[in-house]
Amino acid sequence: METAQTFAESANGLIKLDPTRVIGTIDDKVYSGFLEHMGRCIYGGIVDFDCTVPGLTNEKGYRLDVGKALKDLDMPVVRYPGGNFVSSYHWLDAVGPKENRPRRPELAWLGEESNQFGTDEFMEWCEYMGTEPYLCLNMGTGTLDEALAWVEYCNSDKNTYYANLRRKNGHEKPYNVKYWSLGNEVWGPWQVGQMTAEDYSKKAFQWAKALKLLDPDIKLALITQIDYYSIHLYTSHEEYYKNVTCVAAAERAIQITSRLLDLATITQKAYDKHVKICFDEWNVWDPMRAPGHLGAEEKYTLSDAIAVASWGNLFVRQAPTVGMANIAQCVNVIAPVMTTPTDMLLQTIYYPFLLFTKYMRGQSLNLHVEGPTYKGETGAFFGDYMKWIKTTEPAIMLLDVSAAKKDGIVSIAVVNRSLEEDVVTAFELEGEYKEDVVTYSVYNDDIAAVNTYEKKDVVGIEEKTVKLSELKSFTVKKHSFVMLRITQA
Numbered sequence: 001m002e003t004a005q006t007f008a009e010s011a012n013g014l015i016k017l018d019p020t021r022v023i024g025t026i027d028d029k030v031y032s033g034f035l036e037h038m039g040r041c042i043y044g045g046i047v048d049f050d051c052t053v054p055g056l057t058n059e060k061g062y063r064l065d066v067g068k069a070l071k072d073l074d075m076p077v078v079r080y081p082g083g084n085f086v087s088s089y090h091w092l093d094a095v096g097p098k099e100n101r102p103r104r105p106e107l108a109w110l111g112e113e114s115n116q117f118g119t120d121e122f123m124e125w126c127e128y129m130g131t132e133p134y135l136c137l138n139m140g141t142g143t144l145d146e147a148l149a150w151v152e153y154c155n156s157d158k159n160t161y162y163a164n165l166r167r168k169n170g171h172e173k174p175y176n177v178k179y180w181s182l183g184n185e186v187w188g189p190w191q192v193g194q195m196t197a198e199d200y201s202k203k204a205f206q207w208a209k210a211l212k213l214l215d216p217d218i219k220l221a222l223i224t225q226i227d228y229y230s231i232h233l234y235t236s237h238e239e240y241y242k243n244v245t246c247v248a249a250a251e252r253a254i255q256i257t258s259r260l261l262d263l264a265t266i267t268q269k270a271y272d273k274h275v276k277i278c279f280d281e282w283n284v285w286d287p288m289r290a291p292g293h294l295g296a297e298e299k300y301t302l303s304d305a306i307a308v309a310s311w312g313n314l315f316v317r318q319a320p321t322v323g324m325a326n327i328a329q330c331v332n333v334i335a336p337v338m339t340t341p342t343d344m345l346l347q348t349i350y351y352p353f354l355l356f357t358k359y360m361r362g363q364s365l366n367l368h369v370e371g372p373t374y375k376g377e378t379g380a381f382f383g384d385y386m387k388w389i390k391t392t393e394p395a396i397m398l399l400d401v402s403a404a405k406k407d408g409i410v411s412i413a414v415v416n417r418s419l420e421e422d423v424v425t426a427f428e429l430e431g432e433y434k435e436d437v438v439t440y441s442v443y444n445d446d447i448a449a450v451n452t453y454e455k456k457d458v459v460g461i462e463e464k465t466v467k468l469s470e471l472k473s474f475t476v477k478k479h480s481f482v483m484l485r486i487t488q489a
Helices: 064-073 084-088 119-129 144-155 161-168 197-214 240-245 248-267 302-317 350-359 385-392 468-473
Strands: 013-026 077-080 104-106 111-113 132-137 179-182 219-221 228-235 276-284 322-327 337-339 344-346 362-370 399-406 409-416 423-429 432-442 462-467 474-476 480-488
Touching: 013 302, 013 399, 013 409, 064 119, 064 337, 064 344, 064 350, 077 119, 077 179, 077 322, 119 132, 119 144, 132 144, 144 161, 144 197, 179 197, 197 219, 219 228, 228 248, 240 302, 248 276, 248 302, 276 302, 302 350, 302 399, 302 409, 302 432, 302 480, 350 409, 350 432, 350 480, 409 423, 423 468, 432 468, 462 468, 468 474
Parallel strands: 013 423, 077 132, 132 179, 179 219, 228 276, 276 322
Antiparallel strands: 013 362, 104 111, 337 344, 362 399, 399 409, 409 480, 423 474, 432 462, 432 480
16 A cells, blocks of 8 residues: 655656545436437347347347447437437337338438337337437427427326327336437538527527426426537547547537536526536547448547547546537447447447446546647548637647546546657555556557457457556556556555
């Protein structure tokens, strides 16, 4: 057992941690997921109704291998059914006898929707997975009447039409869906039913008022009369440094949005209302590499895994303001999990996300970090905001770190974003700790390394136990992610 670890002069990185310096509680919902009717996310992803492989699916068509991989991620909430898809989706098409469900053209990704998987199937899948549903309402081609009917169908226990329709379809008890989103990215020109901010605000205010009259217990995400304010962002670049550092834009977006929400609270004198951020779409995605209309089947590299680890760090650091975050998506479509009709693959990004969902829970801790910085350009595919982040973040830390404390264990997530240089890091830890430290590393010498069906474990997790004294001069390998688990004495 050692106390107050000291900074070694030979180190070129320093991480100082005091477990009493808590900045906030990490909401478990920051490790939530997202399913959209896009590509092979639903059909051929979480379900395969035509599977002929014995033991691969259950009697409801759920892919059992996919279910286990996602259960291991322990995602408390899953968002559905979109995404851009929702802006021309009518939920009534996908309830009742499957043989009577209409097949519709799908406008977001220019496909066809069979409606064989709908509200009831999703609710049953959520129950099977042990996760909570989060439904997104159609504010494109949809109406307020349609939205109210969906909430009634899902949540009402009264003797009314849509509650009775749910009963007729075999579900006596209400689903009690808590989380609802008022539309999806309605500001974007790619969205069916695009609106200006002013038009959306007026419409969303009226929708929110009516929905809360029907069910006061629901939680709404987006704008006006809300419980969560939604942000979406995807990062990516073919050049390594631009790929792993552009996540800084997401953290700055959270910080700015949080301040604006504070300002709105003050100006509207809504002092009893604390609106948190719902980052309900995030991931690494290059639509040139994986076009949406072709299913967006990304092939993730170690570089992308490093970026996802930095995404995890920012959600831990921003724990006081982020109430939910949903990786987009779960299966096949820009996803950590891929499938064929007979097999499943865990992509590189699965492993850092798994480590965060397993261990980075509880209380987020304040840190002091020193180390090398990056001063070059950063980038992503969404417009000019990366030019802005270059000016507001002239130097981005290459040693990217967060820490959490739960049940007497301190977990420290360390990303070394340097392409070529190991960072010899000294840990200065206040308090007393047991001697054995468990480490989990995600690394490959090749930054372009990918997992394939032929070689599934090119990138994975390596577990080791080191001594506490070794943290005086601990080498964090180049382009790697390492998590350290230290038990308090």
